[in-house]
Amino acid sequence: MRVPGLADKRLLYVTGKGGVGKSTVAIALGIAAARRGLRTIVAELTGQDRAAVAFGHADGSSGARELQLEENLFAISIEPQHALEEYLVQRAGPFGDLLAGSRTFHGFVSATPGMRELLALGKAWELAQPQRRTPGGEPYDLVIVDAAATGHGVGALKTPRTFAEIAKVGPIASQGRALDESFTDPSFTGVVAVALAEEMPVNETLSLQQRLRDELGIELAQTIVNALVPDRLGPRQAATVARAAEQAGGASPLVRVALESARSEHVRARAQRAQVQRLALGLASDPLELPYLFAPSVDRDGLDALATHLDVLL
Numbered sequence: 001m002r003v004p005g006l007a008d009k010r011l012l013y014v015t016g017k018g019g020v021g022k023s024t025v026a027i028a029l030g031i032a033a034a035r036r037g038l039r040t041i042v043a044e045l046t047g048q049d050r051a052a053v054a055f056g057h058a059d060g061s062s063g064a065r066e067l068q069l070e071e072n073l074f075a076i077s078i079e080p081q082h083a084l085e086e087y088l089v090q091r092a093g094p095f096g097d098l099l100a101g102s103r104t105f106h107g108f109v110s111a112t113p114g115m116r117e118l119l120a121l122g123k124a125w126e127l128a129q130p131q132r133r134t135p136g137g138e139p140y141d142l143v144i145v146d147a148a149a150t151g152h153g154v155g156a157l158k159t160p161r162t163f164a165e166i167a168k169v170g171p172i173a174s175q176g177r178a179l180d181e182s183f184t185d186p187s188f189t190g191v192v193a194v195a196l197a198e199e200m201p202v203n204e205t206l207s208l209q210q211r212l213r214d215e216l217g218i219e220l221a222q223t224i225v226n227a228l229v230p231d232r233l234g235p236r237q238a239a240t241v242a243r244a245a246e247q248a249g250g251a252s253p254l255v256r257v258a259l260e261s262a263r264s265e266h267v268r269a270r271a272q273r274a275q276v277q278r279l280a281l282g283l284a285s286d287p288l289e290l291p292y293l294f295a296p297s298v299d300r301d302g303l304d305a306l307a308t309h310l311d312v313l314l
Helices: 022-035 050-054 080-100 103-111 115-127 150-167 171-183 199-216 235-246 253-282 300-313
Strands: 011-016 040-044 067-070 073-077 142-146 189-196 222-228 288-291
Touching (some): 011 022, 011 150, 011 171, 022 040, 022 142, 040 115, 050 067, 150 199, 199 253, 222 253, 222 300
Parallel strands (some): 040 142
16 A cells, blocks of 8 residues: 655645755755656745756746746745735635835834744735636646744744634634644645754754644654765774775875775765664654765756655655
8 A cells, every 4th residue: 555655645845054054955856756746836935046047947936926937847036925816815705905015004014023934924825725816827746845944933833723812813813824724734735844964953953843843733744864974884884994004104195185085985874874873763753865966066967866856755
């Protein structure tokens, strides 16, 4: 019997400590899902349009439109102001148009704590609905949200519940409850944590798991450890390299550098494996490991390679 994977959900919320490759993983997950024939959209909340850039769009902007990157794969950069205008028109028609054009109303919204997060999440939720509210909007099989970094990301997920509790009644309360129910339903939403095999990212990932349990009553759907370097030396080879490095005083500079590099990479790989083990012990599920890509930046070929590794999660 097939084990349910991430592709069985409607929405994946990808988060992680800054600098761990969260956006890269989100895009690669999108590629993997599209390869499977799933109509997929990568929804960026970070405003950097990395998916559009990765697929050669020179202006680097999908903007508020749903931009097709390739077959079955789309991207959108969710702008809270545009999401607000869209919501107002959907809910209030012509009166919504008047509010959308009001500077005073926009100022009020901007000054309301958490409102931008609520609007952005509301748009991501709308994209994941089997029947879209956006006129002419076609449904997606999977929405992958490139969310904010870990600490802010959890706070954003709590925003719908907070607004529902404050408002109690009315459209904001109703919308907040609908979003909260979807984001805390494991059959609808999966929170995916991306980490590096280093002490601080591992600590933050374990903290994220606890915060999700304590504050939202949910579990991590999956953890992905990014950029693991290969350990090419076994114990005997490592000992041989270490002895050679210690005795290389009379060797050429090139030989000394090569030996030190080999020893350094082995030490780094061992340290990474220790952190992966520490993470696995603290998680409810085993993390998926992604290889380090020996390139100045992750290009399209690199994304395709990562997508191949990530396919097993779907």
